[in-house]
Amino acid sequence: MPPSSAVPPLNLAQARAEAKAQLLLRLRARGIADLSLLRALEGAPRENFVGPAYLDLALRDVAVPLPCGQTMESPSELAQMLAALAPKPDSRILEIGGGSGYSAMALSLLGREVVSVDCFEQLVRDARSRLERLGARNVALVWADGFEISPSLGLFDRILVHGALDEVPPNIAGALAEGGVLVAPRRAARDSACELIRYTRPSGEGLRAQTQGPWRAQNLLRGLFAAD
Secondary structure: OOOOOOOOOOOHHHHHHHHHHHHHHHHHHOOOOOHHHHHHHHOOOHHHHOOHHHHHHOOOOOOEEOHHHOEEOOHHHHHHHHHHHOOOOOOEEEEEOOOOOHHHHHHHOOOOEEEEEEOEHHHHHHHHHHHHHHOOOOEEEEEOOOOOOOHHHOOEEEEEEOOEEOOOOHHHHOOEEEEEEEEEEEEOOOOOOEEEEEEEOOOOOOOEEEEEEEEOOOEOOOOOEOOO
16 A cells, blocks of 8 residues: 555644744734743743643633633733733732633743732632642742732732722722732723723822723622632
8 A cells, every 4th residue: 555645643742832833923913022921921831721621722812711610811812911011020910810820920930929819719729739830939829809908918019900890999009019000901880891901000199090902801709719
């Protein structure tokens, strides 16, 4: 029998490498040109932050379901949020709604220290395990209500909120240092469409808001949800 002319299938590692390269090219095409940001996303292997049933979606530019009814943003959505946040190497960063730990991993490569808060105990446990395996040493994962940020956590240069807010609660606004940046989806009215907002705190002033455009986000949940 003559040899088959069919192209042999790619091995899994090669397929993932090609998918990752294509994803980074798509992010560049969407205007994400900051090399440090692109390197941080490349250094946060998304396939390590999804369940086995969603591995095929991990390197596609789509949102992915998480346990507890939550959702991981698409890579391009996270890239837009990080670009608006503009963390610096010496930034102390608070993340609210950390989910799988994917964005906390990227933030750990962009800033000095990351405190990532989530109200679901199971998500915090799973994220902690993933980040430990990946060697992220500058991230603390905390099971806490994002609406009740304790003053004991101190002040942060950057705050990233993954859930939609009607307005920035005092406990979150109070955690932002002067000169800091807070990025969060804002809903103009209950169940209405969201906008992504970049808030800044100039020295001696309150928050200033600047819209970054339409956005999709679940509402930020109140309360604590224990693991089963």
